[in-house]
Amino acid sequence: MSTPETYPSETPIRSAPVARDACGMALATELLGDRWTLLILREAFYGVSRFDDLRADLIIPRGILSTRLKALVGAGLLVKTPYRQGRDRVRYAYQLSPMGQDLALTLIALMQWGERHLQTGPSPVRLTDRRTGQTLQIALVTPDGQAVPAEQVDFQIV
Amino acid sequence: MSTPETYPSETPIRSAPVARDACGMALATELLGDRWTLLILREAFYGVSRFDDLRADLIIPRGILSTRLKALVGAGLLVKTPYRQGRDRVRYAYQLSPMGQDLALTLIALMQWGERHLQTGPSPVRLTDRRTGQTLQIALVTPDGQAVPAEQVDFQIV
DNA sequence: TTATCTAAGTTCAAAATAAAGACTCAGGAG
DNA sequence: CTCCTGAGTCTTTATTTTGAACTTAGATAA
Numbered sequence A, B: 001m002s003t004p005e006t007y008p009s010e011t012p013i014r015s016a017p018v019a020r021d022a023c024g025m026a027l028a029t030e031l032l033g034d035r036w037t038l039l040i041l042r043e044a045f046y047g048v049s050r051f052d053d054l055r056a057d058l059i060i061p062r063g064i065l066s067t068r069l070k071a072l073v074g075a076g077l078l079v080k081t082p083y084r085q086g087r088d089r090v091r092y093a094y095q096l097s098p099m100g101q102d103l104a105l106t107l108i109a110l111m112q113w114g115e116r117h118l119q120t121g122p123s124p125v126r127l128t129d130r131r132t133g134q135t136l137q138i139a140l141v142t143p144d145g146q147a148v149p150a151e152q153v154d155f156q157i158v
Numbered sequence C: 001t002t003a004t005c006t007a008a009g010t011t012c013a014a015a016a017t018a019a020a021g022a023c024t025c026a027g028g029a030g
Numbered sequence D: 001c002t003c004c005t006g007a008g009t010c011t012t013t014a015t016t017t018t019g020a021a022c023t024t025a026g027a028t029a030a
Helices: A024-032 A037-046 A052-060 A062-075 A105-115 B022-034 B037-046 B051-058 B062-073 B104-117
Strands: A078-084 A090-096 A123-131 A137-141 A153-157 B078-082 B091-096 B127-129 B137-141 B153-157
Touching: A024 A037, A024 B037, A024 B104, A037 A052, A037 A062, A037 A090, A037 A105, A037 B022, A052 A062, A052 A090, A062 A078, A078 B153, A105 A123, A105 A137, A105 B022, A105 B104, A105 B137, A137 B104, B022 B037, B037 B051, B037 B062, B037 B091, B037 B127, B051 B062, B051 B091, B062 B091, B062 B127, B104 B127, B104 B137
Parallel strands: none
Antiparallel strands: A078 A090, A123 B153, A137 B137, A153 B127, B078 B091
């Protein structure tokens, strides 16, 4: 992506050129920006779906988990479905809705950034092309699926 | 990405297959997961770099901003550089370090998701290929820069 | 020289949130 | 009939946020 010209420039930018309400990222942050929500979604991606499993895995207070799950269901990222295993009584599964699944690329981007900058050891997660086995990376691509290098990306506000 | 098989399955996943300490995303969340940090980084991407500009733009309490900036500088995402405009006295600019700039793809992924699912109106942000003018999207690509469709992505834990 | 202004903070009381743990409730098992 | 378990709620106690006032260091003005 085109790096902003070296700052300190003569005229610093005093205010973001995009209002918070008009910025998808700011809206997303309102929903996802807290200590637990992204971790809950991470669990959902791994397939952990039951209240007590989430609680035990994350070591999150029950009350907070309850609140967050309600918020995520309310926002349409998770769906709460009753189900029954064998002759067990009815249980509930919190699963990603299509909207939640669509967060996959964001979480992968975050994961790859974390691996590059925060993680010391190697990552146990492998993202590969099923056909060729090649390792995959997050990138910006043209509509026909060709990656564009950062220097060639133009970022504009209209 | 390969959708997990329809759940409720016979054997629900009880625990995430990747420990929190070994997951880049979980580590990243520890650093970025709060109401303000991502918004501060958004400002930094737009080029807003001074304490009072950030404060006015985000309407964030001074104390919180101070704490967050220290954390981001400490973590290496922002660099605090003194600078001087004309004959003004010395001021400080909080700017993205290379590590911070490397979060661009993550923030763009988040932005595009927010635009798809949360935003009602059209987005004022245009991400295009400087050469061809084509609109760009976040995707997973092979090392030679070819996008791989979700169904063809293999997600494995080793 | 003294006063004033401004960017960039710090400090402190009050309000909101989160954490920890006890309690509830329903259905199935012993 | 009693115990167990998953899935919560409730209550009390810590921790964070907020909002507002105060501080500091140069630059400018009177």
